[in-house]
Ligand code: KG4
């Protein structure tokens with residue numbers, strides 16, 4: 001089965017073509033998807049000057065980019081698009097992210113997907129954006145480590161992006177339940193806001209991690225201390241707004257903060273990482289899972305990836321640790337198409353007439 005994925009939830013216009021590979025055996029999921037093309041047109045340079053995403057600007061840019069991006073994805077995948085009404089190209093279904101996200105951005109992708117589904121007479125599969133991030137883990141990786149190729153359930157999945165911080169228990173395909181989430185800011189949002197305070201610009205994650213790295217190379221003893229909110233709370237929820245406020249007050253009190261930006265960046269990043277790791281490990285133990293998976297833009301953070309790997313190896317050596325290739329951490333359409341592939345196997349299609357945008361869609 002070959003799936004065209006489309007993603008326009010925020011500030012990336014993306015299209016991708018994937019197909020299924022592997023075989024399914026009882027109790028595990030060795031079926032994965034192979035990416036034939038993955039095109040992402042990022043608007044980061046446009047939004048940078050405003051210090052964050054401007055929804056109206058994002059929607060206009062999606063309108064300009066969506067068809068060229070889809071065309072490129074089809075061409076790169078070797079799909080012969082005939083373009084005649086009722087003559088589908090060799091695409092079996094369209095997977096489209098229909099929420100959560102910015103309503104004006106989501107609408108561009110959804111209306112395009114509906115039009116193509118009608119013109120090509122093929123079914124449509126709505127995808128929850130967070131579920132899409134999770135399915136980045138089911139994209140076949142260029143790795144020699146076979147453990148990564150086979151994901152055993154149950155799994156605990158941490159999704160950390162600009163809009164979401166969520167721990168989920170995944171017992172199988174189509175069986176994903178939220179066990180905790182942020183009560184205020186998302187982890188990516190915390191990176192973005194912290195970065196703004198430190199004068200490092202947008203997006204904050206890469207900017208903060210670059211500064212943090214430059215500091216860690218020189219110093220062994222860290223003086224600046226920030227809180228790890230809710231790290232010991234008896235649940236799997238998160239809160240990052242207090243950390244942001246703590247940074248703000250620390251900077252206000254410190255007349256020399258501009259000379260210590262790398263040190264602040266290191267401590268701020270470490271505070272976020274400590275909370276994410278602690279809660280995920282706790283959840284993995286409580287639910288006695290076989291696999292821990294990570295997903296979302298914040299998983300592009302190399303320190304986070306490294307520290308997770310080390311702790312799981314030491315504390316939970318029998319748990320399989322899976323994380324997506326870097327290119328599938330931030331928003332892309334390959335992960336939407338991957339989620340679509342598994343839904344298509346379960347016949348979870350929606351007639352294009354019934355497809356709606358839901359900017360507050362829950363997992
Ligand atoms: O998943 P994503 O592309 O979009 C949403 O669904 O929100 O995530 C974007 C977020 C931004 O907040 C960005 O600062 C963060 O991911 N991010 C990072 C890194 N790269 C991107 N955060 C920490 N470290 C990074 N290297």
Ligand code: ZN
Nearest residue numbers: 133161330331
């Ligand atoms: Zn996302």
